Amino acid sequence: MTSEFAVAVHGVVYLNQRKVTISSEELASNVCTNPARVRKVMAKLKKAGIITTKEGLEGGYHFAKDSSEVNLRSICEALDVTFVSSSWKSGNVDTPCMIASGMSGVMDEIYGDLNELCRRRMEEITIKDIQEKLIRNRLDSKA
Amino acid sequence: MTSEFAVAVHGVVYLNQRKVTISSEELASNVCTNPARVRKVMAKLKKAGIITTKEGLEGGYHFAKDSSEVNLRSICEALDVTFVSSSWKSGNVDTPCMIASGMSGVMDEIYGDLNELCRRRMEEITIKDIQEKLIRNRLDSKA
DNA sequence: ATAAACTGAAACTATATCAATTACAGATCA
């Protein structure tokens, strides 16, 4: 899958910690990617109302919501994330053979079902959960 | 994700319908890929005991189990399928920043969790279910 | 006013992943 989801979650967690307006350059530096990609991803989060943006001097990105009320499903829907998919299709729809002509459709149904399953799981994880997990992991690594 | 899973499921469904020994060439023709790839995938299913193979003249692949007792989880485990993953990692583990150094680990945990979720779902689908779904889809498309 | 610092968006390039191809050793059986 594409890693836009990771960029978005990382970005929001960072914004939530800093609480001020952050430029795409600073975000890109923390995420370890380039500003253009950060802007592309964050623009989608803005359209979904998850963050706010400000153009011009001193502009950037800002997260003003309660971190316990924003879950990862809202983020993956804002980005239209596909967790499970396969561009390659087995068989050939234009043959009389039921299996050769139908298998790709059946597999697509399965992938679609798995995607919805993943999205429902993402609904159970909030930005706050991530933040707490980061803290826990850091403590564990010190032990 | 890789499409080996689709090749494997398609192959087993086809073997289950034909009931006789089928060569990699015939399987490849139905799946619409090349014999070498079919052999690579089917060899793993053989190691897992899902199908049997026969080398030499008149050799090939054979599925002798009850289709209602082989589920897709056993196939994805035989192939070590990873449904959800991302090779790209955000941040950098070698920085003091808790977020930049910890986010990739947290995302990997999430992906791992989603993978296990998908595998459990695959446990609920058998080869027989796929066969029945193919029949149902064909009827629907005629209506 | 206007110059500086930012986002938004698109085009283009580089790279990594995955499937196709080719080749050949080893097994099996007529």
Added chain:
DNA sequence: TGATCTGTAATTGATATAGTTTCAGTTTAT
């Protein structure tokens, strides 16, 4: 004993994804 398979590996080619560059539009400080 030679024809026909599988098993496996190396190489090539196609495609998907991240990086780079560029520029128009917005906002604000001075």
